[in-house]
Amino acid sequence: MPQATFRFYAHLNRFLAPHRRQVAFDYPFEGVRSVKDMIEAAGVPHPEVHRIVVNGETVPLTYRVGDGDQVHVYPVFQSPDFSELPDRLPRFVADVHLGRLVAYMRMVGIDVLYPEDYRDQELARISAEEGRVLLTRDVGLLKRGIVTQGHYVRATNPWEQFAEVLLRFNLLNQIDTATARCGACNGMLQQVDKAAVMDRLLPRTRASYDEFWECTDCHKLYWKGPHHQRLEEFLAALRSDL
Ligand SMILES: [Zn+2]
Numbered sequence: 001m002p003q004a005t006f007r008f009y010a011h012l013n014r015f016l017a018p019h020r021r022q023v024a025f026d027y028p029f030e031g032v033r034s035v036k037d038m039i040e041a042a043g044v045p046h047p048e049v050h051r052i053v054v055n056g057e058t059v060p061l062t063y064r065v066g067d068g069d070q071v072h073v074y075p076v077f078q079s080p081d082f083s084e085l086p087d088r089l090p091r092f093v094a095d096v097h098l099g100r101l102v103a104y105m106r107m108v109g110i111d112v113l114y115p116e117d118y119r120d121q122e123l124a125r126i127s128a129e130e131g132r133v134l135l136t137r138d139v140g141l142l143k144r145g146i147v148t149q150g151h152y153v154r155a156t157n158p159w160e161q162f163a164e165v166l167l168r169f170n171l172l173n174q175i176d177t178a179t180a181r182c183g184a185c186n187g188m189l190q191q192v193d194k195a196a197v198m199d200r201l202l203p204r205t206r207a208s209y210d211e212f213w214e215c216t217d218c219h220k221l222y223w224k225g226p227h228h229q230r231l232e233e234f235l236a237a238l239r240s241d242l
Contacts (some may be wrong), residue, residue, distance in 0.1 A: 012073060123143040185218045
């Protein structure tokens, strides 16, 4: 049976079976196999892969693996290049287990969809058709062929997930809590006069706050409560670490 030698680098190793991590290993195969197929069969979703070098040459995912090939697989080390979109942050779609992360991202104005129909097929379709980065902890979902922009969320704690996404996509200096989106529906917020929303406020809120924002879609009201303070402190700490 023909075989190639594969070596995966840096954090791609976490997707591999333990005996294949951090080493070059023999990888037998039958028939015609694309390098994408073989990488994913080893456990690594293709959106995590940045560069594949076979026998010293960079190859595309569709490359057909040959007997004796030396394959080196490198991860995305830096943020993807969004420079063609100078005025726009990358947009995201998140799978169902990432609700808290989604809420934090929206609080700093990042456009992230969180579909009620969370079947894999639907998430992959939205990502592909709308050019949204797919955030998930489901490796299988990232392996779907139509997904070209995706990120496997490594952290399990929502604040750590938030930090991971901000750093991975280099968003920390582009976001602003002053341009929040609605945590409930992703709609845009606009400032409203306190007088206009007075009858919708609980007495304590009415007494404590003077500035209010309303979602232009679902009309939920927002003010800078304790959660906002915590968010500002979190961002300040993250920026001071850079
Ligand atoms: Zn809303």
